[in-house]
Every structure is written in C-alpha cells, then in structure tokens.
Amino acid sequence: MRRHARGALVLAAATALAGTLAGCGPAAHRADARGALESVAEHLDTASSAVATVQLAVDQAVAGRLPAVSADVAASDAAEGATDAVHGLGTIVVPDAAVGGADAPALRDQALAAAGQAADAVAAVRTWLDADGPPDALLAQLDDAAAALDQAHGAVADAAGIPS
C-alpha cells in the first residue's frame, strides 16, 4: 500500500516537472508559422493596450483630472508593457515560410517596427509629463503609433486567420 503511494507520488512529481519544462522551456515557442503569428498578434495587442493606456492618461492629465504622480506611474507601467512587447517580438522564432499568402518573417518585421514605434511614443509620454508642454505633438505621435500597430495587427490577423 505504502509502496503504491510512494510510486504515485514520484509519478506525480515527474509529471509536474515534465509539465513545467514543457510549459516554460524552449518548446513554448510555437514551431509552426501560424502559431508564431498568433504570438506576434498577442504581442501587438499588448503594445496597443499600452498606447491606449497612455492616450487615456495624457487626455486626463491635460484635463487636470489625473494627478501628475499617478499619470507618471501609468506611463511607466505602459512603457514597461510596450518594451516587453518589443522584446517578445524579437525572440519569436518565425519559420521562413509563406502563411495565408504573406511572408511570415516580413510580417514579424512589420510588427517589430510598429511595436518599436509604440515603445518610443510611450516613452515620450514620460518626458512630456516632466516638461509639461502642449500635448499636440505627443498625441499625434501616439496616434501614429496606434495606427501602425493596427495595420500590423490587421496584416498578421489576415495571414493567420485570427479574428481581429
């Protein structure tokens, strides 16, 4: 009876270990092109969310509704999210293949460029908060970044057949 229990325990531990390795290890990067594009789309969502966050924060800071300290925290959190997206996109392994009539590596590069633009725009928010000038140029920069992200997301979604 006890031997069975011990065996079960070892089995459970082994399964947990294998699961962790499978979940967190290199296999987590999806090998196939379509899967890779799904990951690209997720990172683009993260970057879009960061841009949308600072757009709201800037609007409210300009209107005097959000305290400067809180706006700064929101901007730095968003900057972290946008940079994470850039890093994430940079580490995805995209197989050199055509997916849905589009070149997968080219799609990734477009996404990476858009995310980089977004990260720059979000970072500019913190500088603007410190300098406290007129927000027009900043808002235009954020709008451009958001448009680039949308475009990249649309292209990726079309190719991979994800509802966008």
Place this chain on the structure above:
Amino acid sequence: MKKLLAVALGILTAIGGFLDIGDLVTNAVVGSRFGLSLAWVVVVGVVGICVFAHMSGKVAAVSGRATFEIIRERLGPRAAGANLVASLAVTVLTLVAEVGGIALALQLASSVDHRLWVPVAALAVWLVLWRVKFEVMENVTGLLGLALVGFAVAVFLLGPDWGALLDQALTPQVPAAEGQATYWYYAIALFGAAMTPYEVFFFSSGGVEERWSVKDLATSRLNVLVGFPLGGLLSISIAACAAIVLLPGGVQVDALSQLLLPVAQAGGKLLVALIIVGIVAATFGAALETALSTGYTLAQYLGWSWGKFRRPVQAARFHVAMIVALVVAVGVLMTNVDPVAVTEYSVVFSAVALPLTYLPVLVVANDPEYMGEHVNGRAMNLLGTVYLVILVVASVAAIPLMIVTRAGA
C-alpha cells in the same frame, strides 16, 4: 442605540474589508476584456462566501474551536498535514500579492518605485500585528476600505448606457475576440478572488479572537449577509468602470495604475485620491488577515498558543511564524516579480485549494459533538453541498484551463 451602532460598524467593515488585491485586479482585468459578461460569477462567489463565512463563524462561536484545530482533530495528522501544506502555500502566495498591492498603491500616490515600498509596507503590517488590538485593526482598515465606494460613484458619474450594461450582465456572452476556454478560466479566477480560502481561517479564528458566543451569532450573520453582497456590488462596479472606459479603448489591464483611468475620467483628482486611500486600506487589511491566517493555521495544526488577543510573548511561536511569512513575502517581491502577475496566479490557486478548506467546515458544522443544537439545518446543508460541487468542479478545471489558455493570454 449602542447595539445599533455596533451592527452598523460591523456591516461597514464587512463591506470595506470585502475587497482585496485579488478582487481589484481580477475584476479590472475581466471588465476590460469581457465587459460585464462575467458579473454572474461575482454573484455566485458572494453567495458562496456568505454561506461558508457564516458556517465557520458559527462553528467558532458555538464550539470555541477554530477551523484548523478541528481539521486536525477530525482528519488526523496526515490528511490535515497535506491540507495545511496546500492552504499555507496559497495563503502565503496571497500574502505576497497583498504586500505587493500595498506597495503598488503607495507607488500610485508617490511615484516612488513599488520595490522600495515593499519593505516599508511589510514592516508596517508587522507593527500592526505586533501591537494593535484586533478590533481596532479590523475596524480601521474596514472603514478606510469603504473609500472604494468611489468605484460605484465613478460608474454613476461616467453615465453609461445602463441598458447595454445590464444586457451584458444578464445575458452573458463570450466576446468575439476571446475564446471559450479563456472565458471560463477567468470565471474561475473571479470565483477564486471572491471566495479566497484564507477568509475561512480568518473568520473562525477571528471569532475566537473576538470571543464570540452563541449570542453574537445573529450579529455576525447580519454583518455577513448585508456586508458581503454590498462588497460584491463594489467588485462589480470595478468591472463596470473597466468595461465602460477601458474596454472600448482597447486597454487590457495588466497594471494597477490602469484602474485609476476610469476613476480620473469620472471624478477627477479628488476621486482618484479617495480610491488610492481605499486601495491602500483594502490591501493593507487583507495583508494583515493573510499574515494572521498563516499563523493561525500553523499554530492550530501544531497545538501552539495563538491569538492576537494575547501578548506576543504568550503566543511566541505564532508571532514568529507570522514574521517568517512576512519575510518570505518580502523576499519573493524583491526578486522583481510583478505583483499583479502574482495576484492573477494567487486567485486561480485559491480556486484550486478551496474544496480543501470548505469540506471540513461543512462536515464540522454538522457534528453534534461540536455544534450541539446548532448543527446545520436542512437548507444550509443543501446550499453547502451545492457549493461543494461547484468548488470541486472549479478546482479540478482550474489547472487544465490554465495550461490550455496559457494563463489567460
């Protein structure tokens, strides 16, 4: 008159103490991604926590024994020990999330990095555990936590399309951009956030701390039955704020600072300040409760002297256990983990551990040796059993769903 005041105070602290970092984060995340289509889960969770909080409070009041003493007595050292390990792991994980939550909230008010606030927050928690009277601690954090009513105010000030909101809540549908599995994963997370297991240890041990007797049962039932549903309403209003402002903007919540955006839009700086006070109080109160719960479970299982009503020297190992738990929490947060991510995991693991803590309470509430004439009635048992089934289903489904959805990505 005095009695009425006491009842009102109890209800107010129950509302203010209902929310913790898990509720704040999970409701905001869910609101920004699913609108109000998961509001029904909060309702299910609130009824569940009412049922079990009432039961564990009753056990403590009638028998004078706290939950984990009884779990060990009834299940024996082996099964109770396994239960202890699981419960303690989830409670410490929740403590990590709460201390991180205090630090994040203080960052919102100061823009000083939250990693610098972590040791300060933990020290403050310890000082309160060390010196402050139990009732004072409960009442102050509960009343300040009431500031979170600001979220409900914000919903009204935002002037949403009430019909559309109600429609989302009453006829829930999985949004087009989200998968079925992700929807159910977040349903379980929200359920775990509403019904965190540490609350059962806290209620039963708190009942002993406050020396509840059978006479106090009616008051405690009223606090729970009025306070918790109103607390649940606050939960839903957080989700509603996110659904009104963040969902259309395409913001997916992954930081506590995003919670302030709808509030700022609705009520400006004053309301933002109020909400920050509320978040600090709610996370601080919950950090106290989870730290106490680690001490309670360990001391009750091992037969140590415990209780905040005693001088620290008279419950020495209990206090040492809480200090160790806080040190562990600070250590984990110092590894630069994101407290919001810890919170998201902690609510799901809470859901996994729920049956472990609730089954023994249900069993003991039916034991005439402990409960005498106060054993559960038929209706209570029916409700308790229905909830046990829900808990087991949620617990079994949580981990597979976490793997399938890659933790809700």
Place this chain on the structure above:
Amino acid sequence: MRRRRPERWSGPLAPEPRPAGRVLDARLHLLDRQVLDDDEVPVCTLDDLELEPVDDGATPGPHAGTRPAGAATVVVTALLSGPVLRTRIFGGRPPSSRWQSVAWRHVRDLGTAVRLGVRGDDLDLTWPERWTRDHVVGRLPGGRHDPEGRS
C-alpha cells in the same frame, strides 16, 4: 443528512451492562485534540497516550466477563506529545526519548478539548514555546505589550 448520532456514552456496539461513567474512544475523542492549560492557553495537540497494565485480579471490571482471554486491563497514566509529527505522518515509531508527557492526574476535563488543571508554563512539554519567548519574541521591543490594553 441529519442522521442522529448515538449518544456518545452508549456506543452502538456497547455491551450490557453499561459501565459507570463515560466511555471514550481514545482515537475518536482524545487523539489530535487540543490540550489547553488552566488559562485556556493551548499547550499541545495530543499525539498519544501512555498506558500501563494494572493487576486487576482482585477487582473485576465491568467487562470482566466479555473481555477476550489474555487481554490485560490498562490505565492511562499520561498524555504524550512532542516532536513526533514525522512518525505520525509517515509511520514508524519515534525513539522514546522524543515523547514528552503530562501526567493524567493533571487532566481536569475532557470535552471538545482536553483541559488541564495546571499552567502550561509549568510543564516540561512547552519548552519550545518558552525558548522562543525568552530568546526571540521577548527580546523584541514591545513583545510584552498587551494589545488589549490590560496592564
């Protein structure tokens, strides 16, 4: 669900005549109960009982006729506890030096907890608590402060 339990002093299989006093199932009613001292302070959880055989030739007990041959009458002489959790969970037998005992005569009441008539601090068993108190908690500032404000 609301099955009535038989009263505890007449177990379902209890043979007649009923013995005087209460019959306790050591496993069900004593093992793993909290042991509280005179001031309701937890002392330990009960891990085992020390039993000693007595020569009962002269005084046949209530079950004298029904008892299987060869069984000896034993009396509980002490409550046992100590750092024995490992063997209680994983099985086996701890060295007898691990056990720490509280004499049975100190027991005042048996209910949902075992209540003693002595102060926990006077028992050998509570040395880890006293050690923690003297070396850790008592040395921190405010460790002797009463949170309830009693002096």
